[in-house]
Amino acid sequence: MTERGSGGPAVRTVLQQCLQARLQVEPAEEDREARFVQIHRGMVIYVCFFKGATDDILPKTVSTLLSLRLCESTTGRLVSVSELPGSLLIVPQATLGGRARGRAMQYHSNISKEEGQRLYGAFVSLCEKELLAAAAGTGVQVTVQHGTYGNRQVLQLDTNGPYTHLMEF
Amino acid sequence: MTERGSGGPAVRTVLQQCLQARLQVEPAEEDREARFVQIHRGMVIYVCFFKGATDDILPKTVSTLLSLRLCESTTGRLVSVSELPGSLLIVPQATLGGRARGRAMQYHSNISKEEGQRLYGAFVSLCEKELLAAAAGTGVQVTVQHGTYGNRQVLQLDTNGPYTHLMEF
DSSP, X not given: OOSGGGTOOSXXXXXXXXXXXXXXXXXXXXXXXXXXXXXXXXXXXXXXXXXXXXXXXXXXXXXXXXXXXXXXXXXXXXXOTTTTTOEEEEEEOGGGXXXXXXXXXXXXTBOOHHHHHHHHHHHHHHHXXXXXXXXXXXXXXXXXEEOOTTSOOOEEEEOSOOOOEEEEO | OOSGGGTOOSEEEEEEEEXXXXXXXXXXXXXXXXXXXXXXXXXXXXXXXXXXXOGGGHHHHHHHHHHSOOEEOTTSXXXXXXXXXXXXXXXXXXXXXXXXXXTEEEOTTBOOHHHHHHHHHHHHHHHHHHHHHHHTTSOOOOOEXXXXXXXXXXXXXXXXXXXXXXXXX
């Protein structure tokens, strides 16, 4: 049984444009420094899956996010991240599924950790496939970087205006 | 006539925790460098008002945002930004009201610029009043900084995990 029947979304994303973004993917340990991934110009996608989300939702989600005109080109025209072309930093963000109950946030609608991790991996793979295909032949080097599911998302962001958008699917 | 009857929210906020955040409040001009405001530890509030939003919604919005347990204390316990106490950076973000139509974003549900500017000013004032009252006597210096309504929101963010939350009122 899922909660999708209530009409809630299966996927919630928050999108921000960036000039540069850096995310820790492995925390520091005794004998090792923390490891980071980084993108330059492009888009940060914070993503959260709800109970009932399945692979079926991913193709539409990814093609929409990559084709929405959310990025400012050098001439000031709005283009998609695929058209720019820009890079992607994908940040798993289960907190986006939170609902306030009194002063505390609850996450009862979030998908299970195992299912979320699997969908997150499939989401990242599809973003890579679509963005790299779109950028092929443009001569611009783009990359898809992503955080580790379940980790603390230590993030640095540098924007020329984040143009924060909410998109649910 | 407003669109509130459709059951949509009056205010949409996205909340991120930060170690440091910096926002441009005046762009550079020929004879002047850009001017920035900055906070250290605390919370970034991105805020967007929809058609039909009125002053009535502000007290509940502000008291909820300032009392929700979204911040990690030095001991790892979740506390509110008032309890931390931390600072606030308030970013007007009309893009949060966007809806996709095809590949373009539309903002037809957003409040008018004049009304939005007025509500934004009242929202900032109320945040200042409540946060400074809550922090009084703690000996911790906190501040409420905010962007200029209608400007490009050139933002730099440094987090130890943004814990991005969506809250609508």
